[in-house]
Amino acid sequence: MLAVLWLRKMIEKIIHKDSFFINQYQGDENQIQKHIEHILTFDKGRNFSNQGGYQSNDITFGFHDLIKFAIESLSLIGENMRLSNFWININHGNHYNSTHIHDLRDWSAVYYHKVCCEQSTLNFTNLVPTVIQNEYKYPPKEKDMVFFKSIQPHSVSACHGQDHERISIAFNFAKL
Numbered sequence: 001m002l003a004v005l006w007l008r009k010m011i012e013k014i015i016h017k018d019s020f021f022i023n024q025y026q027g028d029e030n031q032i033q034k035h036i037e038h039i040l041t042f043d044k045g046r047n048f049s050n051q052g053g054y055q056s057n058d059i060t061f062g063f064h065d066l067i068k069f070a071i072e073s074l075s076l077i078g079e080n081m082r083l084s085n086f087w088i089n090i091n092h093g094n095h096y097n098s099t100h101i102h103d104l105r106d107w108s109a110v111y112y113h114k115v116c117c118e119q120s121t122l123n124f125t126n127l128v129p130t131v132i133q134n135e136y137k138y139p140p141k142e143k144d145m146v147f148f149k150s151i152q153p154h155s156v157s158a159c160h161g162q163d164h165e166r167i168s169i170a171f172n173f174a175k176l
Contacts, residue, residue, distance in 0.1 A: 020124065020138075020148035023073040025111060027065045029143070032113055035062040036167065039088055052095035056088040063169070070109050070145060070171055081107060081173040089156075091120070091166045097156040099125060105150040105172040112140040116164030122146060125153045140168075 043056045067083055074081045084105050089097065102108040110122065121137040137157070140146060148154065150172060159166065 020146055020152070021077065022138075022144050022146050023069075023076075024141075025066065025069055025143045025145055027069060029113070032063065032066060032169075036088055036113065036169075038062070048100075050089060050091070050095065050097050052093075053089065053091035053097075055090075058085045058087055066111060066169070067171075070111075070147075070173070073109075073145065073147065074107060074173060079107060079173075080176045082176050084172040084174045086169060086171040089166075089168045089170060091156065091158070093162045093164060094158045094160055096158040099123075099153050099155040101153055102150040102170075102172050106175050107147055107173040108150045108152075109145050109147045109171040109173070110140075111145045111169045111171070112142055112166075113169060114165060114167040115140055115142045116166045117159045117161060119157060119161075120159035120164075120166050121157045123155045123157060124148065125155070 039056050039059060039062075040054075045054045046057050048055055063086070067086075071081055071083070091097070118139040121139050124136045124138070125134060138146065156166075156168075
């Protein structure tokens with residue numbers, strides 16, 4: 001039993017290291033909130049991977065500090081990137097995002113502006129073949145920016161709390 005637990009911990013370390021990384025945004029959350037409110041005033045949204053909730057159309061302005069932070073974070077692992085597109089996701093209660101990939105771009109990221117609870121996890125699937133599990137669930141914290149390869153299948157779980165709200169901003173990046 002001890003050997004199985006050790007193997008699982010090693011697999012999770014490998015999955016985490018090779019599949020995604022996290023950096024904590026230290027910028028102005030109030031400025032991001034103002035940008036989000038502006039988008040919500042004028043954008044009726046779209047339906048792509050969201051099952052309920054709101055997903056904006058691609059955003060073409062604002063969020064400069066957050067974009068700069070994302071590009072600088074990618075440069076820390078030796079990736080020279082440019083922003084391809086980004087959008088806002090807002091989920092409540094039973095809303096979730098079904099498994100999807102972000103086209104054939106190079107890297108994607110999700111910034112968590114507001115987190116409602118630990119049940120609303122970011123789930124990575126089919127990372128490496130294992131006997132133990134093929135899904136890794138990450139419970140994000142506010143101000144986390146999670147980076148992962150764009151072809152990595154992922155989803156977001158519902159939290160099921162009716163008064164809960166999760167606000168995130170998703171990004172795609174391409175190599176320069």
